[in-house]
Amino acid sequence: MPIGAVIEFSNITKRFGQTTAVNDLSFTVEPGRVTGFLGPNGAGKTTTLRMLLGLVTPTSGTATFGGLRYRDLPRPLDTVGAALEAASFHPGRTASNHLGVYTLAAGLPRTRVAEVLQLVGLAEHADQRVGGYSLGMRQRLGLAYSLLGDPGVLVLDEPINGLDPEGIKWIRGFLSSMAAEGRTVLVSSHLLSEVQQSVDDVIIIAKGELVHSGPLSSLDTNVAPQVIVDSPTRETLIAALTDAGLAFTSGRTGLIVAVPDPGQVGHIAFAAGVELSVLHRQKAGLEDSFLALVEGGDSL
Amino acid sequence: MNLILRPVAAEFAKILSTRMWWILALVLFGYIALLAGGLSALFGGVESGAISPDSMNSGGGAGLSTLGSLPPLIYSFAASVGYVFPVLLGALATTGEFRHQTLTPTFLATPRRDRVLGAKTIALFVVGAVLGLVGLAASVGVGALVFNGFGIDPLLADGETWALIGRTVLAMALWAVIGVGLGVLVPSQVASIVIVLAFTQFIEPLLRFASTFTEVTADIGKFLPGAASDALVGASFFTLASPGGSVLEPWQGGLVLLAYGLLATGFGYLISWKRDVT
Known part of the structure; x- marks a missing residue:
């Protein structure tokens, strides 16, 4: 061989x-x-x-x-x-x-x-x-x-x-x-x-x-993971997250919360009595990390 | 020993595995056979009285006998007319590597590029010699047949005829080496072909003709590759048609041709062969 x-x-x-x-x-x-x-x-x-x-x-x-x-x-x-x-x-x-x-x-x-x-x-x-x-x-x-x-x-x-x-x-x-x-x-x-x-x-x-x-x-490890969360009553979820002081943005499949732990988001929703339809962690794709690295090269 | 034999074997395989070599050999044979057959029939007819000298415009049969013996003249067509074929084959063998980017697998298999170029030169020398034999098969084969028909001695028992045949083979082999040199000097295939055709069919004949006007230029003109080739072969229509021109000895002609081939290949190696393959 x-x-x-x-x-x-x-x-x-x-x-x-x-x-x-x-x-x-x-x-x-x-x-x-x-x-x-x-x-x-x-x-x-x-x-x-x-x-x-x-x-x-x-x-x-x-x-x-x-x-x-x-x-x-x-x-x-x-x-x-x-x-x-x-x-x-x-x-x-x-x-x-x-x-x-x-x-x-x-x-x-x-x-x-x-x-x-x-x-x-x-x-x-x-x-x-x-x-x-x-x-x-x-x-x-x-x-x-x-x-x-x-x-x-x-x-x-x-x-x-x-x-x-x-x-x-x-x-x-x-x-x-x-x-x-x-x-x-x-x-x-x-x-x-x-x-x-x-x-x-x-x-x-x-x-x-x-x-x-x-x-x-x-x-x-290059890009921080995020949590995707959504609710049938999205307004109540937005209110809960805002009350908890978490930053988030609206995405296509739900709200993207800039924390690594889905449990933390789940707890906030539970405490506020908000029903959830989606809750999972999203790793930034490898492709995203790759592009970030490669485009970082541009600014050099 | 394998280090040079292997690339030589590879270069032979490259030539034999595409159609170019036998297409060129076929055209060479047909072209020379036609020319040798036609002209030997014409001269033979005049010489033997079958064609009246008066029917020729050139002043008659007296001029022909000053051309010396006819058979060597006809036989020499193999090189004096056919030399463009080995040059083309040599140039195509080299420029094809650039054009089809086969330099990459070639240099990967044999990273020593000087060995590859040396191997190509050796292979083309041999294939050029084979083209020489093909050209001679046409010029001697057809020529001798026609001379026989007119009752003229084809001189095939003459040792000098066979020496001329040997020198013709050598000249054709050297022309193929010059083709390789041209190919590395001008790697663009189209440019190379244009140069071969323009130079051999037009520029050099003109230069050779013009050089006979004065003694000084004649001394330079005899070093032109075509003139050197004719000198090596020892007989050619061109040399006989311009009797004023000075001529090299056959061995000198051979050395001049070899020098053209090696110089072109050497410079080409530095200019294109050694460069980055991208």
């Missing part, structure tokens, strides 16, 4: 002329977990991943796999599998021949081609020219390329883009199983909701800078 290596970015910076695309980014990605690499479009995700893979030369800093830069890996495709956003295919080449070229380059057995095409569900389209592929099929072919060397590290740039719901479900399961086998899985996305169900850790960048890193659950 391939063993995942730790990916380490240290103080990596990329400037294109006057623009700084990535600024002094440092973080690590651990094996055995799916790590979401998140940020809005243009945040520098792709540039960061391309620096990791030796395709873009950093202005300063390093990115390594178990201490080795990509270009110094003795057998790169056996160590790291990468699928980048751009559709990198010659349209006149069949999927099978496309992958065959790179098994030759990497010294892998040609039998891997059929195996990875089977794995991503493209077996029956193996001898079709890639020019006729749909976006979803191209995504799968990109993924097939990344799996050629059965690598311990997977680096996937926006792998969910263009997949149909069935494909999305499939890739979520796939990523989790890869991580469960002890591989390092780094997946970028501009939408948290897209990867939320499959990632264990998140790295969030905005404007080329790190704004948050940690387990997915760490996003929870």
Whole structure:
């Protein structure tokens, strides 16, 4: 079983002329977990991943796999599998021949081609020219390329883009199983909701800078929870809350009270003899925390 | 050793897994066969008396015998006319990587980019040589057949003919290397193709013709790639049609062609190949 290596970015910076695309980014990605690499479009995700893979030369800093830069890996495709956003295919080449070229380059057995095409569900389209592929099929072919060397590290740039719901479900399961086998899985996305169900850790960048890193659950604590409450006689509830001195706002499904404890609100209602139809705690969605972090980056 | 053999094998697979190489080979064969067949029939007819010299406007058969032996002239069409095909194939092989963004999977599989470019040069050299054989199959195959028909010795038993065939293969191989160089120098596929066609079909012939006007320019003109290629092959319609032009030795012509290929590839490596792949 391939063993995942730790990916380490240290103080990596990329400037294109006057623009700084990535600024002094440092973080690590651990094996055995799916790590979401998140940020809005243009945040520098792709540039960061391309620096990791030796395709873009950093202005300063390093990115390594178990201490080795990509270009110094003795057998790169056996160590790291990468699928980048751009559709990198010659349209006149069949999927099978496309992958065959790179098994030759990497010294892998040609039998891997059929195996990875089977794995991503493209077996029956193996001898079709890639020019006729749909976006979803191209995504799968990109993924097939990344799996050629059965690598311990997977680096996937926006792998969910263009997949149909069935494909999305499939890739979520796939990523989790890869991580469960002890591989390092780094997946970028501009939408948290897209990867939320499959990632264990998140790295969030905005404007080329790190704004948050940690387990997915760490996003929870960033925005205070609220209580949603409603009553068939909303006026009496409003009066009760006002008497108790609690701040609230009117929402679509009831009143939003800025306290963390539903019990406290329930007690006030009970004491005032107000019948309740709704009472629950609402966590601010992870997406809200994510957006707050990312937009916080704007004000920097 | 695997470090260079593997990328070379991959580069061969790239060329052979798309249709371009055999389309170009087919067109090359047809074009050269038509030209060699037509002109050998015309010259052969005049030489053998089957066509009256008076029917030609160029002053008659006396001029033809000054052209020297006919077969080498016809055989050399494979390179002197066909060289645009290996250049195109070389340029397409390189610019296609930029255009279809296949540099990404290529450099992921072989992070040492100098090895990839070296491998591409080797692969295209070999495929260029194969195109040379295709061109020769047309020029020698059809030419010799027609000469035989007119009772002219096709010189196939002559060692010099076979030396010319060997030098033609080498010239075509070197042209493919020049194509690779052009492709990294001008990564835009459209621009590259336009340059190949404009330069080989129009600009260079004009320059070569103009350079024969004075001795000084003739000394420069013989270093033009097409002139060097003709010098390497050792016979060409162009050289014979402008007898005033000075000509390099075959080995010098070969070195000049090689220099063009390596210089273009070297500069291209620095200009485009080493740059960020985004």
